[in-house]
Amino acid sequence: LIPIKVGAVCRVHFGELREVEALRNCGKAMKRKSTIDDFSRRSGRGPSISAVPFNELSHGKTVHLLSERERAQLAVIASLVRFKKGEQIYGEGNRAEYLYNIIGGVAKTFRSFPDGRKRIMAFLFSDDLVGLAEEGLYVNSAVAVAPVIAYRLPLAGLDHLLRNDPTLEYHLIVKLCHELREAQHHLFVLGRHGALSKVALFIHILERHQESRQENLGEIYVPMSRSDIADYTGMSLEAVSRSFRTLATHRILAFRDRRHVRILDRDRFDGLVSGEGRPHETALP
Amino acid sequence: LIPIKVGAVCRVHFGELREVEALRNCGKAMKRKSTIDDFSRRSGRGPSISAVPFNELSHGKTVHLLSERERAQLAVIASLVRFKKGEQIYGEGNRAEYLYNIIGGVAKTFRSFPDGRKRIMAFLFSDDLVGLAEEGLYVNSAVAVAPVIAYRLPLAGLDHLLRNDPTLEYHLIVKLCHELREAQHHLFVLGRHGALSKVALFIHILERHQESRQENLGEIYVPMSRSDIADYTGMSLEAVSRSFRTLATHRILAFRDRRHVRILDRDRFDGLVSGEGRPHETALP
């Protein structure tokens, strides 16, 4: 039973998840092996959620919240679903029937303005939950940024599980606190004035996120488009582009390609992140 | 036992909470009576939490989440604390030992920049929870904006209660989802370009908040200073002031005094809220 599932998932992995693979495959064959193990371990046994706890010390690392038993319980009501890049997972205002647990790929949640603009509320990665609702309706739209694999959990069944399992509920609370903190980080980014500060903080968030999961240290993977970054940071697409270039020409960042950055000058980078990026104070030669 | 508590709370109410009283006392004696009842009902029997549920329909109204029994259970470990206007409830980076349940007044949570600026993450009112932590440390500072009365719940004891009461946990989940949505509304505000849009959306949020609790319809109470609004919306204090004046001179809003607004022109107001407030589109005569 389980071996079959693992096999199936691996096939999917190599077929559709090239971007996910690219994310971790930073040129080292070693990495690739461990990714497969990691991936099949996670997806083969049911839903997976991780978060930085609010009470225990984990030294900035996320911890996996679910026990094997809980994962198995959730797996009973869950079904595995895939979304191609750009495909919609659900739409704002739709009847909320499912909670999604992403186990591979990247998604974004956003709200649209009448004029066609978007405000991206969050980027979501593996071990995240998506599907926030209010009075039975989704409050955001969710779309895959890179091909997504997720468990789809019917809210009805989930409700039943939760009411009978205090530990599972507790884990959900930990995860929600985590998401709340992430939203506050996001607020922090948007509040910052100065384009350089904003993009630096954005990169900083990506870095922290990948560090907390012990993914590819040293180089930061940027899975989303410039235009998504613009919608997330509240800037224009052009401003994002220019800011990246400025940071690159001043040797603060270095781009291997459009989706891989390395931080060259940690001091000046941290200076921007911690707020010294205000316009007239930023006298970059 | 309980009656004594009620008495004590009422005394506190009239002594220190003039602003809270003013909030609801909109010139009608009727209001005042019901406020007292409401207040003593809430504070006399233990902690109180309300939220808009994520699944059931409540037509935009918040519902009280805790049963009498749960409130009594929580009351056992809780102690009632008061904070004067401007007083700190806890500081960013402090050891997180308590969760606070506000039952009267207004508080703000914020993070400070090295240059002394603040980014306000949220305003908190009665029936709200404050004290978000990461790895045992508060992630924000919290300060009373108007005199606050709150229940202080030791995390240790709370943990124990939660693990034994799935329903209580479930209520907490509902509340956290609510807070997450509020944070996303805030993101929406910050993302908007155009000063008029931002302040309109801010007023809109206040209105929705007060409506959802069925407080003083028709007039919106603005308990926080201009400078707090600036820190919340990511604008300068002057820009907030100017925007308010613009909205007032164009008969979209009317201020009874600095803390009470009425929406005069609902159509144009909604226009701003929903994004037509972008600079060059805003041709206000």
Added chain:
DNA sequence: CGTAGCCTTGATGGTGATCAAGCCAAGTGG
């Protein structure tokens, strides 16, 4: 009545949004 905090108003300049081309990379079909 005086002082302090908060708010309003004015003048100015920098910053980033916007409009408008070009560029690069990846995919498609001949």
Added chain:
DNA sequence: CCACTTGGCTTGATCACCATCAAGGCTACG
């Protein structure tokens, strides 16, 4: 294998908007 297309990204020029600096007013409270 090479035109052709498409979508995403970069770059340039212009100007509106708002942050900033700097006074002046209002209110509240001693």
